[in-house]
Amino acid sequence: MALAVSVVQSRIMASIMVTHFGPLKGAIRNFDVSLACKRFPSIIFGYSPPVELYDEASCCSGKNGLLESEICEGHLSSSVGAKWVSPDTLCETWPSLYPNLPSGSSSLFNEESSHPSPLSSQPLNFETETKSDLRVTVEDSSTIDALEGKQSVASVELILDKSISCIPGLSKRQFHQLENCGFHTLRKLLHHFPRTYADLQNAQIGIDDGQYLIFVGKILSSRAIRASYTFSFLEVVVGGEVADSESSSENGFDETYSRRKRTIYLHLKKFFRGTRFTFQPFLKSLQGKHTEGDIVCVSGKVKTMRKKDHYEMREYNMDVLEDEQDSLPLAEGRPYPIYPSKGGLNPNFLRDTISRALLALPVNVDPIPEDVTRDFGLKCLHDAYYGIHQPKNLDDADLARKRLIFDEFFYLQLGRLFQMLEGLGTQLEKDRFLDKYRKPELNVVFMEEWSSLTKKFLKALPYSLTSSQLSAVSEIIWDLKRPVPMNRLLQGDVGCGKTIVAFLACMEVIGAGYQAAFMVPTELLAIQHHEHLLYLLENMEQVDFKPSVALLTGSTPSKQSRLIRQGLQTGDISLVIGTHSLIAENVEFSALRIAVVDEQHRFGVIQRGRFNSKLYYNSISSRMTATSSDVCLKDDVCMAPHVLAMSATPIPRTLAIALFGDMSLTQITDLPPGRQPVETFTIEANEIGIERVYEMMRDDLETGGKVYLVYPVIEQSEQLPQLRAASAELETISNRFEDYNCGLLHGKMKSDDKDEALRRFRSGQTRILLSTQVIEIGVDVPDASMMVVMNAERFGIAQLHQLRGRVGRGVRKSKCVLLASTTRSLNRLKVLEESSDGFYLANMDLILRGPGDLLGKKQSGHLPEFPIARLEIDGNILQDAHLAALKILGTSHDLEKFPDLKAELSMRQPLCLLGD
Numbered sequence: 001m002a003l004a005v006s007v008v009q010s011r012i013m014a015s016i017m018v019t020h021f022g023p024l025k026g027a028i029r030n031f032d033v034s035l036a037c038k039r040f041p042s043i044i045f046g047y048s049p050p051v052e053l054y055d056e057a058s059c060c061s062g063k064n065g066l067l068e069s070e071i072c073e074g075h076l077s078s079s080v081g082a083k084w085v086s087p088d089t090l091c092e093t094w095p096s097l098y099p100n101l102p103s104g105s106s107s108l109f110n111e112e113s114s115h116p117s118p119l120s121s122q123p124l125n126f127e128t129e130t131k132s133d134l135r136v137t138v139e140d141s142s143t144i145d146a147l148e149g150k151q152s153v154a155s156v157e158l159i160l161d162k163s164i165s166c167i168p169g170l171s172k173r174q175f176h177q178l179e180n181c182g183f184h185t186l187r188k189l190l191h192h193f194p195r196t197y198a199d200l201q202n203a204q205i206g207i208d209d210g211q212y213l214i215f216v217g218k219i220l221s222s223r224a225i226r227a228s229y230t231f232s233f234l235e236v237v238v239g240g241e242v243a244d245s246e247s248s249s250e251n252g253f254d255e256t257y258s259r260r261k262r263t264i265y266l267h268l269k270k271f272f273r274g275t276r277f278t279f280q281p282f283l284k285s286l287q288g289k290h291t292e293g294d295i296v297c298v299s300g301k302v303k304t305m306r307k308k309d310h311y312e313m314r315e316y317n318m319d320v321l322e323d324e325q326d327s328l329p330l331a332e333g334r335p336y337p338i339y340p341s342k343g344g345l346n347p348n349f350l351r352d353t354i355s356r357a358l359l360a361l362p363v364n365v366d367p368i369p370e371d372v373t374r375d376f377g378l379k380c381l382h383d384a385y386y387g388i389h390q391p392k393n394l395d396d397a398d399l400a401r402k403r404l405i406f407d408e409f410f411y412l413q414l415g416r417l418f419q420m421l422e423g424l425g426t427q428l429e430k431d432r433f434l435d436k437y438r439k440p441e442l443n444v445v446f447m448e449e450w451s452s453l454t455k456k457f458l459k460a461l462p463y464s465l466t467s468s469q470l471s472a473v474s475e476i477i478w479d480l481k482r483p484v485p486m487n488r489l490l491q492g493d494v495g496c497g498k499t500i501v502a503f504l505a506c507m508e509v510i511g512a513g514y515q516a517a518f519m520v521p522t523e524l525l526a527i528q529h530h531e532h533l534l535y536l537l538e539n540m541e542q543v544d545f546k547p548s549v550a551l552l553t554g555s556t557p558s559k560q561s562r563l564i565r566q567g568l569q570t571g572d573i574s575l576v577i578g579t580h581s582l583i584a585e586n587v588e589f590s591a592l593r594i595a596v597v598d599e600q601h602r603f604g605v606i607q608r609g610r611f612n613s614k615l616y617y618n619s620i621s622s623r624m625t626a627t628s629s630d631v632c633l634k635d636d637v638c639m640a641p642h643v644l645a646m647s648a649t650p651i652p653r654t655l656a657i658a659l660f661g662d663m664s665l666t667q668i669t670d671l672p673p674g675r676q677p678v679e680t681f682t683i684e685a686n687e688i689g690i691e692r693v694y695e696m697m698r699d700d701l702e703t704g705g706k707v708y709l710v711y712p713v714i715e716q717s718e719q720l721p722q723l724r725a726a727s728a729e730l731e732t733i734s735n736r737f738e739d740y741n742c743g744l745l746h747g748k749m750k751s752d753d754k755d756e757a758l759r760r761f762r763s764g765q766t767r768i769l770l771s772t773q774v775i776e777i778g779v780d781v782p783d784a785s786m787m788v789v790m791n792a793e794r795f796g797i798a799q800l801h802q803l804r805g806r807v808g809r810g811v812r813k814s815k816c817v818l819l820a821s822t823t824r825s826l827n828r829l830k831v832l833e834e835s836s837d838g839f840y841l842a843n844m845d846l847i848l849r850g851p852g853d854l855l856g857k858k859q860s861g862h863l864p865e866f867p868i869a870r871l872e873i874d875g876n877i878l879q880d881a882h883l884a885a886l887k888i889l890g891t892s893h894d895l896e897k898f899p900d901l902k903a904e905l906s907m908r909q910p911l912c913l914l915g916d
């Protein structure tokens with residue numbers, strides 16, 4: 001396993017070209033991936049693309065421009081686009097005035113309630129409103145204890161799953177807003193991770209519009225101004241010195257000049273709307289919060305103002321420093337978290353609420369024992385939450401992310417292993433079970449012991465199995481012979497021959513008198529597998545019992561479908577191949593023993609859990625019917641079926657372990673003999689390029705080849721005229737290649753028509769198939785020898801690799817042309833010219849997608865259950881999580897020694913699988 005990880009890492013240790021954003025916008029420069037990966041395996045730093053930190057929907061955007069322009073003139077030198085704050089959003093805005101200092105500094109609301117001072121004299125009885133309306137009182141003493149760090153670990157889970165009403169200073173309105181957006185608990189809120197961090201630049205030489213700055217300076221003035229009856233604003237001006245770019249540039253490299261400084265001015269602005277915010281005492285108190293002469297460290301996004309050297313900041317953090325010396329560590333730059341907005345909530349408000357939630361977090365919040373976190377070099381949970389939301393630096397954020405990913409995988413594995421252990425009787429059995437996962441290499445059944453049906457089926461194959469196919473079958477059969485449900489992932493690159501391995505596993509259970517179900521994501525694939533299997537069974541020499549095979553998809557006519565369901569219930573049908581229809585309510589099996597799920601990664605763990613239980617209960621209920629009719633049952637007949645999942649997605653071994661909670665991963669690491677790498681070309685789709693591709697197609701067709709043309713869309717669209725469409729081009733291609741028949745295949749066609757199109761292509765009646773990406777998964781036409789992908793820039797690298805896998809599946813030398821609409825996109829695609837290794841390409845895909853944004857964006861590497869883990873790079877963390885789970889369960893099989901862990905386990909989402 002460690003090997004697998006190190007292979008991945010070494011594969012990405014190459015220097016490649018990566019596009020950077022921001023100051024280097026558009027530029028391409030050498031990016032040393034090895035260094036970046038080494039230092040921050042999860043977070044790649046750099047300038048963040050500009051992000052609109054205000055959410056238009058949730059903010060009064062000052063659309064009443066008249067008021068804005070009239071009133072602000074003379075007060076605000078840059079009033080265009082000013083944001084307005086209504087009384088209701090005051091609380092959202094206010095905390096930003098106060099920095100997120102480690103303790104107490106955000107407690108403005110608390111201070112206010114105890115020191116109502118100027119506000120109490122308001123005619124509108126503002127104080128009362130502040131207390132009753134603007135605040136939900138801290139509900140119970142446990143939170144107070146938590147704040148004071150007195151919370152015992154035993155009740156920690158209560159804290160994380162506490163209602164957000166326990167966050168100090170939250171108004172009722174805000175509380176409901178947050179609840180409506182799904183932030184019911186502290187946990188939910190703290191798990192709203194920043195989607196990236198802006199790299200705060202120290203204010204130096206050039207300052208660009210939209211840049212995130214960290215700046216140390218002196219408060220020069222603080223004014224809270226009533227601009228009209230309903231509108232007021234606060235403007236704090238901070239002045240400080242930066243190196244003077246002009247003098248240095250004008251005077252070349254003159255040292256003296258380059259050390260010259262110039263003063264710049266930051267105008268920090270907040271706007272308030274509502275009569276109650278225009279009263280003098282309120283404004284006075286607002287203004288008084290900032291003392292002239294204070295040294296402060298300000299960070300946030302700047303906007304240049306008309307006046308030279310003046311910049312505006314409307315979203316910022318400000319820390320008051322004791323003296324200028326304090327500025328040194330701060331000025332080194334802290335990552336500035338950028339939150340994804342949710343349900344229209346202002347990201348700024350979210351940031352403030354999260355800061356306050358952090359303050360409500362007790363230090364001893366961690367249910368994982370300290371020795372485990374120490375052994376695996378993990379932050380404690382409290383620090384991890386701080387580290388992800390308020391990192392001191394990127395290292396800090398990276399370590400925090402590591403801990404949180406660790407948790408995602410750890411609890412899933414702990415849950416699965418715990419569940420499996422629960423099903424076993426004695427301590428000895430449990431120890432043996434854990435041992436099995438420690439020594440997986442011993443778990444194989446050699447061919448001599450396979451059932452005679454399996455051996456005969458093997459003999460009927462027109463080829464011999466490769467060595468890794470053979471060991472895959474041996475491993476799977478070992479599991480099939482055990483009375484514990486298997487949960488195994490069969491993983492192998494495109495075209496390596498996984499299907500036949502799965503067929504052999506099905507034969508083994510059928511040979512033992514049980515049934516098999518083979519579930520695939522598309523009808524096209526179901527039909528293909530069905531036909532393939534029938535063909536192989538026909539070739540099989542005489543056996544006492546030939547398995548009966550059925551095909552069940554959404555398009556199966558209802559009468560036929562009823563007969564198939566009957567056959568499955570009576571046991572007359574031994575193997576059914578189909579789509580999701582297989583897990584429909586009314587499908588019941590007589591003795592289902594294995595469920596093969598193709599393209600596993602398309603389903604989440606939870607869904608797969610549903611498959612399991614669905615198949616399991618069907619199996620039980622059928623058996624119960626059978627029992628009543630006096631059928632003799634085997635002891636293990638009510639066991640859940642074995643599940644064999646298949647995937648061509650390059651999943652690191654460790655990730656598979658995490659997904660499955662055990663060591664059930666089988667990898668096919670070789671390709672059938674005679675395969676040659678697909679020669680890949682990236683070509684720009686201009687006139688010359690297209691002519692060249694047509695020429696290549698003609699050469700291939702003349703030598704007996706078959707060509708796939710893959711299009712991003714079916715029909716031409718007015719909105720995206722640059723996209724080439726399959727239907728629209730059928731005529732052009734047919735005219736161009738009139739000596740050859742062309743076919744069309746896309747998702748909107750009827751099932752029979754799709755099948756017919758593929759059949760004609762397979763038989764050679766059509767030699768050119770214009771298709772959409774419907775062929776991406778599993779389509780197998782071994783003598784297809786060329787593929788052209790139109791608008792290839794529209795596809796991800798991993799997806800193109802899957803598509804390309806449709807050619808080169810036989811012995812014929814094949815090629816793949818990636819036609820890109822722009823020269824710029826050629827660079828990204830070139831990586832496919834260089835490699836045909838799915839694992840390597842998945843990593844490149846990740847890196848080429850761009851730095852940053854690893855935390856929140858759902859991309860190909862994300863699995864639904866693991867919001868922040870990245871499939872391609874987090875293998876080592878998963879490995880650790882697996883070992884930690886084994887260690888914990890080795891110490892206490894039933895987790896009795898770890899009550900907090902057990903409690904946490906029951907709170908975690910993946911545990912809905914437990915007891916399924």
Ligand SMILES: Nc1ncnc2c1ncn2[C@@H]1O[C@H](COP(=O)(O)OP(=O)(O)OP(=O)(O)O)[C@@H](O)[C@H]1O
Binds near residue numbers: 492497499648782809
């Ligand atoms: N050992 C072998 N020797 C020769 N050909 C083989 C061997 N095993 C499988 N094949 C053939 O290789 C082709 C690809 O096999 P299969 O469809 O099982 O691949 P796969 O791993 O499921 O690919 P994909 O992920 O693209 O669906 C098929 O035509 C199959 O008949």
